[in-house]
Each structure stands twice: as C-alpha cells, then as structure tokens.
Amino acid sequence: SQQGEEDPQALSIQEGENATMNCSYKTSINNLQWYRQNSGRGLVHLILIRSNEREKHSGRLRVTLDTSKKSSSLLITASRAADTASYFCATGNTGFQKLVFGTGTRLLVSP
Amino acid sequence: GAVVSQHPSWVICKSGTSVKIECRSLDFQATTMFWYRQFPKQSLMLMATSNEGSKATYEQGVEKDKFLINHASLTLSTLTVTSAHPEDSSFYICSAFLAGGNNEQFFGPGTRLTVL
Numbered sequence: 001s002q003q004g005e006e007d008p009q010a011l012s013i014q015e016g017e018n019a020t021m022n023c024s025y026k027t028s029i030n031n032l033q034w035y036r037q038n039s040g041r042g043l044v045h046l047i048l049i050r051s052n053e054r055e056k057h058s059g060r061l062r063v064t065l066d067t068s069k070k071s072s073s074l075l076i077t078a079s080r081a082a083d084t085a086s087y088f089c090a091t092g093n094t095g096f097q098k099l100v101f102g103t104g105t106r107l108l109v110s111p
Numbered sequence: 112g113a114v115v116s117q118h119p120s121w122v123i124c125k126s127g128t129s130v131k132i133e134c135r136s137l138d139f140q141a142t143t144m145f146w147y148r149q150f151p152k153q154s155l156m157l158m159a160t161s162n163e164g165s166k167a168t169y170e171q172g173v174e175k176d177k178f179l180i181n182h183a184s185l186t187l188s189t190l191t192v193t194s195a196h197p198e199d200s201s202f203y204i205c206s207a208f209l210a211g212g213n214n215e216q217f218f219g220p221g222t223r224l225t226v227l
C-alpha cells in the first residue's frame with residue numbers, strides 16, 4: 001500500500017496545550033497537505049507545503065517537512081475544544097494531484 | 112474558496128438496488144474529479160479519477176462495473192453504486208481539482224450510504 005502512516009492514531013489533550021501529529025510517507029512527492037475532518041463530514045484543507053519548503057505557518061498551525069526522512073509534522077498551538085477532529089496528511093504528485101492519504105490522527109481537546 | 116457539493120448527503124437503500132451520488136463544483140469548472148471511500152474511523156481511499164468527456168480511471172481493486180462513474184460536464188460527476196450490498200455501506204467523498212495556483216482539490220461534504 002502506498003498509504004502514509006500517521007502517529008499517534010489518537011491524541012487527547014487539554015485546551016491550551018499544543019498538539020503535534022506526525023506523518024510519514026513512502027514515495028517522492030511534489031507537495032504534502034494537511035486536512036481536518038469533523039466526524040461524519042467532508043474534509044477541510046488546512047495547509048499545503050511544497051517539497052522544496054521546510055516549514056510553513058498558518059495561524060496556530062505550523063507544518064514541517066523533511067523530505068530526506070519522508071516525514072512531516074503538524075503542530076497546533078494553544079488548542080481549543082473546536083480543534084477536536086481527525087487530521088489527515090495527504091501527499092500529492094505533479095499533474096492531476098492524485099492524493100494519497102495517511103491513516104489519520106484523531107484529536108480530542110477537552111475543555 | 113471553491114465549493115463542491117454532493118447529493119444526497121445520506122441515503123438508505125435495499126440490497127440489490129442502485130444508488131447514484133452527484134458531485135458538483137459550484138463556482139468553478141473541473142476537468143478532473145476524484146471519488147473516495149471512507150470506512151468508519153479509517154482514512155480516505157481513492158476509488159477512481161473522473162475525467163470530463165472520457166472514461167474514468169479506477170484504482171486497483173475497484174470494480175468498474177459496480178461503481179459506474181460519469182463525468183458528463185465540467186461541473187458534474189456522478190457515481191452509481193450498482194446492485195448495492197451491505198458491504199458497500201460507507202462514506203463516499205468526492206473532490207474536484209482546480210488547476211492553476213496550488214493545484215488544489217476541493218472536497219464535497221460526503222454522502223453516507225447505508226445498504227440494508
């Protein structure tokens with residue numbers, strides 16, 4: 001399977017704490033994207049990082065990419081209860097952007 | 112951002128019947144759309160790539176005759192689950208590819224299919 005692996009599978013933290021999720025993938029990529037999915041809903045695109053980038057920020061999100069290790073991390077700072085969701089990384093190739101999704105991390109942020 | 116809709120949002124059907132799910136890009140044209148399936152607490156698995164005006168490209172292990180895809184216009188792709196069985200019960204999500212810029216995919220809200 002070409003699917004990426006994410007860890008942890010589940011993460012439970014308190015509001016205000018930081019949450020870090022990791023993603024590893026297997027093949028060369030053009031970019032890596034992170035998505036959020038609330039239970040039973042569609043995906044919300046969070047951030048895209050290109051293969052020639054090492055770090056990217058968006059609000060409370062910080063994404064790193066290490067292509068030598070084929071891994072990425074998503075850091076959510078000062079988490080809120082509303083951040084409770086599943087988070088998926090997805091790797092994209094060139095052209096038509098066929099995405100391969102990771103296994104996902106279920107984040108629970110308690111008030 | 113670009114908006115993608117799916118219809119219906121949920122459907123319950125009897126075993127042996129066929130179900131059609133629509134995926135529409137509301138404010139942009141998409142020559143390429145993708146169909147994913149997601150089982151409970153699992154990740155999204157790509158089923159097929161839908162190309163406007165041509166045949167869909169199916170991933171390994173996905174039955175073409177069971178999951179019929181039609182992409183007749185630049186804003187609409189349909190997935191028909193033929194002769195549905197309980198094991199086809201799943202969450203089906205489509206995405207539409209917007210070329211240019213970041214070459215992003217925009218995802219629909221998903222369709223929950225339950226086959227009795």
